[in-house]
Amino acid sequence: MPPSPTPARATLVTSIASAWTDLGGGIRVRQSVAYAMNSVLLLHPEHAIVVDPGVLPSELDDLKHAVDEIHPAQVTLFLTHAHWDHVLGRPWWPKARIVAHDRFGAEVRRGRERTLSEAARVAAAHGEEWSAGFEPFVPHEPMSGMRFAKLGPWRVVWRDAFGHCDSQLNLHLPESRTLIAGDMLSDIEIPWLNRPPAAYRATLDALVPLAANGAIETLIPGHGAIARGAEAVRKRIGRDLEYLDALESGVADARREGLSLEQAQEKLGVVSLPVSDLGLMASVQRENVRLAWEAMTKN
Numbered sequence: 001m002p003p004s005p006t007p008a009r010a011t012l013v014t015s016i017a018s019a020w021t022d023l024g025g026g027i028r029v030r031q032s033v034a035y036a037m038n039s040v041l042l043l044h045p046e047h048a049i050v051v052d053p054g055v056l057p058s059e060l061d062d063l064k065h066a067v068d069e070i071h072p073a074q075v076t077l078f079l080t081h082a083h084w085d086h087v088l089g090r091p092w093w094p095k096a097r098i099v100a101h102d103r104f105g106a107e108v109r110r111g112r113e114r115t116l117s118e119a120a121r122v123a124a125a126h127g128e129e130w131s132a133g134f135e136p137f138v139p140h141e142p143m144s145g146m147r148f149a150k151l152g153p154w155r156v157v158w159r160d161a162f163g164h165c166d167s168q169l170n171l172h173l174p175e176s177r178t179l180i181a182g183d184m185l186s187d188i189e190i191p192w193l194n195r196p197p198a199a200y201r202a203t204l205d206a207l208v209p210l211a212a213n214g215a216i217e218t219l220i221p222g223h224g225a226i227a228r229g230a231e232a233v234r235k236r237i238g239r240d241l242e243y244l245d246a247l248e249s250g251v252a253d254a255r256r257e258g259l260s261l262e263q264a265q266e267k268l269g270v271v272s273l274p275v276s277d278l279g280l281m282a283s284v285q286r287e288n289v290r291l292a293w294e295a296m297t298k299n
Protein backbone atom coordinates (compact mmCIF):
# COMPACT_ATOMS: atom_id res chain seq x y z
CA MET A 1 0.00 0.00 0.00
CA PRO A 2 1.41 3.39 -0.92
CA PRO A 3 1.92 5.70 2.06
CA SER A 4 -0.76 8.33 2.46
CA PRO A 5 0.47 11.76 1.39
CA THR A 6 -0.47 13.50 4.61
CA PRO A 7 2.12 12.03 7.01
CA ALA A 8 4.86 12.27 4.37
CA ARG A 9 4.16 15.94 3.86
CA ALA A 10 4.00 16.56 7.59
CA THR A 11 7.43 14.99 7.97
CA LEU A 12 8.83 17.18 5.23
CA VAL A 13 7.46 20.38 6.75
CA THR A 14 8.82 19.44 10.17
CA SER A 15 12.28 18.69 8.85
CA ILE A 16 12.47 21.97 6.93
CA ALA A 17 11.21 23.96 9.91
CA SER A 18 13.74 22.41 12.28
CA ALA A 19 16.62 23.02 9.88
CA TRP A 20 16.47 26.75 10.69
CA THR A 21 17.59 28.57 13.83
CA ASP A 22 16.70 32.25 14.09
CA LEU A 23 19.26 33.97 16.30
CA GLY A 24 17.51 37.35 16.04
CA GLY A 25 18.81 40.59 14.55
CA GLY A 26 18.63 39.16 11.03
CA ILE A 27 20.96 36.24 11.76
CA ARG A 28 19.60 32.89 10.60
CA VAL A 29 21.34 29.53 10.54
CA ARG A 30 20.29 26.65 8.35
CA GLN A 31 21.64 23.21 9.12
CA SER A 32 22.08 20.71 6.30
CA VAL A 33 21.06 17.07 6.59
CA ALA A 34 24.55 16.36 5.22
CA TYR A 35 27.15 16.38 8.02
CA ALA A 36 25.02 18.86 10.00
CA MET A 37 26.80 21.59 8.02
CA ASN A 38 25.72 25.08 9.03
CA SER A 39 25.01 27.84 6.52
CA VAL A 40 24.52 31.31 7.97
CA LEU A 41 22.51 34.23 6.60
CA LEU A 42 23.00 37.79 7.81
CA LEU A 43 19.89 39.40 6.44
CA HIS A 44 19.27 43.11 5.92
CA PRO A 45 17.61 44.88 2.98
CA GLU A 46 20.74 47.00 2.48
CA HIS A 47 23.19 44.11 2.48
CA ALA A 48 22.88 40.36 2.99
CA ILE A 49 25.89 38.18 3.81
CA VAL A 50 25.62 34.50 2.92
CA VAL A 51 28.13 32.23 4.67
CA ASP A 52 29.01 28.73 3.40
CA PRO A 53 25.72 28.00 1.64
CA GLY A 54 25.14 24.27 1.11
CA VAL A 55 24.95 21.35 0.84
CA LEU A 56 22.04 19.80 -1.14
CA PRO A 57 20.38 21.57 -4.09
CA SER A 58 17.03 21.73 -2.24
CA GLU A 59 18.78 23.30 0.75
CA LEU A 60 20.48 25.87 -1.46
CA ASP A 61 17.08 26.68 -2.99
CA ASP A 62 15.71 27.14 0.52
CA LEU A 63 18.59 29.49 1.47
CA LYS A 64 18.16 31.44 -1.75
CA HIS A 65 14.47 31.83 -1.07
CA ALA A 66 15.17 33.21 2.43
CA VAL A 67 17.58 35.79 0.99
CA ASP A 68 15.25 36.75 -1.88
CA GLU A 69 12.41 37.40 0.57
CA ILE A 70 14.16 40.51 1.91
CA HIS A 71 15.24 41.82 -1.54
CA PRO A 72 18.74 42.87 -0.43
CA ALA A 73 20.39 45.66 -2.46
CA GLN A 74 23.72 43.80 -2.20
CA VAL A 75 24.75 40.23 -1.47
CA THR A 76 28.18 39.14 -0.27
CA LEU A 77 29.14 35.49 -0.28
CA PHE A 78 31.66 34.61 2.42
CA LEU A 79 33.25 31.17 2.25
CA THR A 80 35.06 30.20 5.45
CA HIS A 81 37.44 27.79 3.70
CA ALA A 82 37.96 25.81 0.52
CA HIS A 83 36.69 22.37 1.55
CA TRP A 84 34.10 20.94 -0.82
CA ASP A 85 31.03 21.12 1.42
CA HIS A 86 31.55 24.87 2.03
CA VAL A 87 32.03 26.09 -1.54
CA LEU A 88 29.07 24.74 -3.49
CA GLY A 89 26.63 27.65 -3.36
CA ARG A 90 28.06 30.13 -5.82
CA PRO A 91 25.72 29.23 -8.74
CA TRP A 92 22.77 30.29 -6.55
CA TRP A 93 24.25 33.82 -6.21
CA PRO A 94 26.23 34.27 -9.45
CA LYS A 95 26.46 38.06 -9.05
CA ALA A 96 27.41 38.15 -5.38
CA ARG A 97 30.72 39.62 -4.30
CA ILE A 98 32.87 36.81 -2.91
CA VAL A 99 35.02 37.17 0.19
CA ALA A 100 37.47 34.42 1.15
CA HIS A 101 41.05 33.86 2.22
CA ASP A 102 43.80 34.75 -0.26
CA ARG A 103 44.81 31.07 -0.48
CA PHE A 104 41.22 30.09 -1.28
CA GLY A 105 41.39 30.32 -5.07
CA ALA A 106 44.35 27.95 -5.42
CA GLU A 107 42.84 25.44 -2.99
CA VAL A 108 39.47 25.43 -4.71
CA ARG A 109 41.19 24.84 -8.03
CA ARG A 110 43.13 21.88 -6.61
CA GLY A 111 39.95 20.47 -5.06
CA ARG A 112 37.76 20.81 -8.15
CA GLU A 113 37.37 17.09 -8.97
CA ARG A 114 36.70 16.12 -5.37
CA THR A 115 34.22 18.96 -4.87
CA LEU A 116 32.23 17.91 -7.89
CA SER A 117 32.28 14.19 -7.09
CA GLU A 118 31.36 14.72 -3.42
CA ALA A 119 28.54 17.13 -4.30
CA ALA A 120 27.09 14.50 -6.66
CA ARG A 121 27.60 11.62 -4.23
CA VAL A 122 26.05 13.38 -1.24
CA ALA A 123 23.12 14.75 -3.25
CA ALA A 124 22.40 11.24 -4.60
CA ALA A 125 22.65 9.77 -1.10
CA HIS A 126 19.79 12.09 -0.10
CA GLY A 127 17.67 11.39 -3.18
CA GLU A 128 18.67 14.55 -5.07
CA GLU A 129 20.66 15.28 -8.17
CA TRP A 130 23.59 17.70 -8.39
CA SER A 131 23.19 19.49 -11.72
CA ALA A 132 24.89 22.82 -10.92
CA GLY A 133 28.36 21.59 -11.85
CA PHE A 134 31.37 23.14 -10.17
CA GLU A 135 33.76 25.67 -11.62
CA PRO A 136 36.66 26.91 -9.49
CA PHE A 137 36.59 30.62 -8.74
CA VAL A 138 38.66 33.24 -6.97
CA PRO A 139 37.37 35.69 -4.37
CA HIS A 140 36.77 39.29 -5.43
CA GLU A 141 38.01 40.23 -2.00
CA PRO A 142 40.92 37.96 -1.02
CA MET A 143 42.17 38.57 2.50
CA SER A 144 44.33 37.27 5.32
CA GLY A 145 45.46 38.30 8.77
CA MET A 146 42.78 40.37 10.46
CA ARG A 147 40.33 42.62 8.66
CA PHE A 148 37.53 44.92 9.81
CA ALA A 149 34.73 45.89 7.47
CA LYS A 150 31.29 47.40 7.43
CA LEU A 151 28.97 45.83 4.89
CA GLY A 152 25.73 47.76 5.00
CA PRO A 153 24.68 47.57 8.64
CA TRP A 154 27.01 44.64 9.42
CA ARG A 155 30.24 45.32 11.29
CA VAL A 156 32.44 42.30 10.77
CA VAL A 157 35.93 41.14 11.69
CA TRP A 158 37.67 38.39 9.74
CA ARG A 159 40.63 36.54 11.23
CA ASP A 160 42.94 33.83 9.95
CA ALA A 161 41.79 30.57 11.50
CA PHE A 162 44.42 28.00 10.59
CA GLY A 163 44.89 24.48 11.87
CA HIS A 164 42.08 22.72 9.95
CA CYS A 165 42.62 24.22 6.51
CA ASP A 166 45.20 26.68 5.20
CA SER A 167 42.54 28.93 3.68
CA GLN A 168 40.25 29.29 6.68
CA LEU A 169 38.95 32.56 8.11
CA ASN A 170 36.49 32.97 10.94
CA LEU A 171 33.99 35.82 11.12
CA HIS A 172 33.24 37.77 14.27
CA LEU A 173 30.22 40.04 14.63
CA PRO A 174 31.16 42.17 17.65
CA GLU A 175 27.76 43.87 17.89
CA SER A 176 25.82 40.65 18.24
CA ARG A 177 28.72 38.90 20.00
CA THR A 178 28.59 36.09 17.48
CA LEU A 179 31.40 34.03 16.00
CA ILE A 180 31.13 32.02 12.80
CA ALA A 181 33.96 29.61 13.45
CA GLY A 182 34.41 27.64 10.22
CA ASP A 183 35.30 23.98 10.73
CA MET A 184 36.31 24.26 14.36
CA LEU A 185 34.63 24.04 17.76
CA SER A 186 32.08 21.45 16.72
CA ASP A 187 30.19 19.42 19.31
CA ILE A 188 30.01 16.43 16.96
CA GLU A 189 33.58 16.30 15.64
CA ILE A 190 36.98 16.22 17.26
CA PRO A 191 39.42 18.90 16.10
CA TRP A 192 40.33 17.91 12.53
CA LEU A 193 43.92 18.97 11.97
CA ASN A 194 45.70 19.54 8.67
CA ARG A 195 48.89 20.84 10.32
CA PRO A 196 50.75 20.18 13.56
CA PRO A 197 48.63 21.09 16.63
CA ALA A 198 50.39 24.47 17.14
CA ALA A 199 48.47 26.07 14.25
CA TYR A 200 45.10 24.93 15.57
CA ARG A 201 46.04 25.98 19.07
CA ALA A 202 47.01 29.47 17.91
CA THR A 203 43.55 29.96 16.40
CA LEU A 204 41.82 28.83 19.60
CA ASP A 205 44.19 30.87 21.78
CA ALA A 206 43.20 34.02 19.89
CA LEU A 207 39.53 33.32 20.74
CA VAL A 208 40.09 32.74 24.45
CA PRO A 209 40.32 36.43 25.47
CA LEU A 210 37.34 37.31 23.24
CA ALA A 211 35.25 34.62 24.93
CA ALA A 212 36.55 35.59 28.39
CA ASN A 213 35.60 39.25 27.81
CA GLY A 214 32.09 38.41 26.67
CA ALA A 215 32.73 39.27 23.02
CA ILE A 216 31.43 35.85 21.94
CA GLU A 217 28.10 34.74 23.33
CA THR A 218 26.99 32.73 20.31
CA LEU A 219 29.28 30.38 18.45
CA ILE A 220 28.27 28.85 15.13
CA PRO A 221 30.53 25.95 14.15
CA GLY A 222 30.83 24.60 10.62
CA HIS A 223 29.14 21.39 11.73
CA GLY A 224 26.89 20.60 14.68
CA ALA A 225 25.02 22.55 17.32
CA ILE A 226 25.31 26.29 17.96
CA ALA A 227 26.82 27.09 21.38
CA ARG A 228 24.63 29.69 23.04
CA GLY A 229 25.66 31.74 26.05
CA ALA A 230 29.11 32.89 27.16
CA GLU A 231 29.58 29.86 29.39
CA ALA A 232 28.74 27.36 26.64
CA VAL A 233 31.13 29.16 24.28
CA ARG A 234 33.98 29.06 26.79
CA LYS A 235 33.33 25.36 27.40
CA ARG A 236 33.39 24.61 23.68
CA ILE A 237 36.77 26.36 23.29
CA GLY A 238 38.10 24.76 26.46
CA ARG A 239 37.13 21.29 25.28
CA ASP A 240 39.11 21.59 22.06
CA LEU A 241 42.13 23.04 23.84
CA GLU A 242 42.00 20.08 26.24
CA TYR A 243 41.81 17.74 23.28
CA LEU A 244 45.01 19.28 21.84
CA ASP A 245 46.73 19.00 25.24
CA ALA A 246 45.76 15.32 25.49
CA LEU A 247 46.86 14.66 21.91
CA GLU A 248 50.29 16.19 22.40
CA SER A 249 50.92 14.69 25.83
CA GLY A 250 49.69 11.28 24.61
CA VAL A 251 52.09 11.39 21.68
CA ALA A 252 54.96 12.58 23.89
CA ASP A 253 54.31 9.69 26.33
CA ALA A 254 54.21 7.17 23.47
CA ARG A 255 57.56 8.41 22.21
CA ARG A 256 59.08 8.17 25.69
CA GLU A 257 57.80 4.60 25.93
CA GLY A 258 59.62 3.85 22.68
CA LEU A 259 56.49 3.14 20.63
CA SER A 260 56.46 3.46 16.86
CA LEU A 261 54.08 5.90 15.15
CA GLU A 262 51.81 2.98 14.22
CA GLN A 263 51.74 1.76 17.82
CA ALA A 264 51.01 5.29 19.02
CA GLN A 265 48.13 5.58 16.54
CA GLU A 266 46.79 2.26 17.84
CA LYS A 267 47.16 3.28 21.47
CA LEU A 268 45.69 6.77 21.03
CA GLY A 269 43.06 5.70 18.51
CA VAL A 270 40.09 5.74 20.86
CA VAL A 271 37.84 8.75 20.34
CA SER A 272 36.10 9.26 23.66
CA LEU A 273 34.17 12.41 22.78
CA PRO A 274 30.50 12.11 21.77
CA VAL A 275 31.09 12.47 18.05
CA SER A 276 28.58 11.83 15.29
CA ASP A 277 30.60 9.59 12.99
CA LEU A 278 32.93 7.35 14.93
CA GLY A 279 34.48 5.71 11.85
CA LEU A 280 35.34 9.02 10.23
CA MET A 281 36.61 10.53 13.48
CA ALA A 282 38.80 7.46 14.14
CA SER A 283 40.59 8.15 10.85
CA VAL A 284 40.87 11.85 11.73
CA GLN A 285 42.35 10.83 15.10
CA ARG A 286 45.02 8.67 13.42
CA GLU A 287 46.00 11.58 11.19
CA ASN A 288 46.04 13.99 14.16
CA VAL A 289 48.40 11.63 16.00
CA ARG A 290 50.66 11.51 12.94
CA LEU A 291 50.76 15.32 12.68
CA ALA A 292 51.59 15.71 16.38
CA TRP A 293 54.21 12.95 16.06
CA GLU A 294 55.92 14.55 13.10
CA ALA A 295 56.02 17.96 14.77
CA MET A 296 57.90 16.33 17.66
CA THR A 297 60.27 14.54 15.28
CA LYS A 298 61.29 17.87 13.80
CA ASN A 299 61.94 19.49 17.19
Ligand SMILES: [Zn+2]
Nearest residue numbers: 081083165183
Ligand atom coordinates in the same frame (compact mmCIF):
# COMPACT_ATOMS: atom_id res chain seq x y z
ZN1 LIG B 1 36.60 21.71 6.47
